[in-house]
Amino acid sequence: xxxxxAAGALIMITACGPNTSQTSERRVSSYDSARALSLQxxxxxxxxxxxxxxxxxxxxxxxxxxxxxxxxxARDSVLGIAKTMNNIIDTADFTxxxxxxxTLMPSSLTQHLELVSAAQTEEAAHLHFSIRIDTxxxxxxxxxxxxxxxxxxxxxxxxxFYRGDELIKSIDIDR
Numbered sequence: 056x057x058x059x060x061a062a063g064a065l066i067m068i069t070a071c072g073p074n075t076s077q078t079s080e081r082r083v084s085s086y087d088s089a090r091a092l093s094l095q096x097x098x099x100x101x102x103x104x105x106x107x108x109x110x111x112x113x114x115x116x117x118x119x120x121x122x123x124x125x126x127x128x129a130r131d132s133v134l135g136i137a138k139t140m141n142n143i144i145d146t147a148d149f150t151x152x153x154x155x156x157x158t159l160m161p162s163s164l165t166q167h168l169e170l171v172s173a174a175q176t177e178e179a180a181h182l183h184f185s186i187r188i189d190t191x192x193x194x195x196x197x198x199x200x201x202x203x204x205x206x207x208x209x210x211x212x213x214x215x216f217y218r219g220d221e222l223i224k225s226i227d228i229d230r
């Protein structure tokens with residue numbers, strides 16, 4: 056019985072030892088750094104760009120592809136324009152704006168892309184997306200596309216694309 060009590064006391068002392076306090080300090084410091092980052096961010100105005108589809112001839116090696124276009128020619132190499140008699144195609148003024156695009160691989164499943172939040176730090180735009188792939192299956196394949204127009208602001212050097220809080224890709228802005 057004495058040995059059992061001594062072993063139990065040793066386990067409790069070990070469990071409350073210095074390593075556990077370091078773990079809680081890490082949590083506090085990572086929370087503080089995330090909080091400090093959020094204080095440095097400001098909301099970024101992103102205009103949705105409708106009327107585009109992913110061209111059939113683009114090479115997409117990953118299930119999620121991110122693009123940043125600073126010219127109409129670059130945009131047209133990846134996106135086609137879905138013009139009908141009644142819709143309006145949203146276009147960017149590439150002298151003052153750029154177009155951020157995210158595409159998914161073609162699938163017969165229903166795909167949803169949604170911009171959840173957009174923020175800017177001193178040097179980067181942060182675009183957070185919700186991506187869902189659901190059933191039911193369709194009788195054809197299509198690739199989901201989200202396109203948005205961002206202002207070219209002073210000091211902005213890159214655009215970062217996230218799925219939730221996970222970084223998918225970071226793209227440098229040409230200057």
